[in-house]
Amino acid sequence: CCYNDQDIVFDNPLRQGDVLQMIQNAQKINRPLAVATKTRIAANGVDEDLKEYFAIGGTDLKVAPDFDVVVDQDTVYQIMVGCREKDYDRLVANTQNAKVTAWWDRAADIIPATGSKGVAIEKVLDYYQIPVSKAIAFGDGGNDIEMLKTVGHGVAMGERNRRCEGNC
Template structure:
């Protein structure tokens, strides 16, 4: 098989529901690497919250923040930001509704509320610490991605009020906030062009709503057995659950290992 560029989501794809790497995944990724395939992480996480996975799996290429930061073999190719002119009215809109925002720059996550149960509920599922509180953090820092904490119904109000922003739900009480048009697919495209490869050379693995564009873009795409229902129609095929060797089985089926 011609060597491929393999793009892996983290949560629900490489990590199981308990944020552990299932048995066989490390070995499978190393076999794919030994077979000449390039391993790339493609995640909604920040580089710093993905760091432990990147280091353990010895991966130095990634698409983070859903396409806002792209790196290939240690070289940063792209860093996108959300304009302050968009963040200020978004913050005002959320404050009126007493709904927190978490702002993310290159180094940390900062909350607009000092304490909020929705922030705790969602952030705790990632097994990371509650973000520190800082007022108007977005005014003095470059924000790559934000999180808004609201219901799916309330999300529609944000989408109507802010047509230049993109809202992608990842949790019952939270969704990612990005500039309109940004996606993992955009980051993948930039990385592939940098190394002179085409979408047909890409294989994508994912499980969430923020993986839809990624699976549509890649020449071959795999939805995890634990994926959201909407993702299945965009995949070349659906593999087993992440905790049931889904990733390794898919890689074997594709002849990558």
């Protein structure tokens, strides 16, 4: 979901049925997950991988007591789950429009199969009528590759300590 103060520039949510299926799939492999809506992140549990996934971004993930309500009533754009590459197919099994992207070997992001950072960049550039040649993007993970290829100037940053303290 890409938006500004006035408009939704691009809206590409996960299908409700796919979200429910992936919750079941994650339960089968004993993994909690977090869902991202336009306004919040809600988790149905926290394991060490999911905790560290969010800690990398400076967030202390907590279990949402209203997780089922969020999944039932809100639009879900992304699912985050601690896992390994061997779990990817199991997580998206029996879904209609979902794919796994990853930037860390202990977790995955699940998004619509028709979406990506690259697609989002295209929509935003089109909305603001910015030529691709004038766009720049920075990325440091495998999930950034399509975005870096979409813009006129893509900068791949090297690996560094993601959990740095103080000045990073």
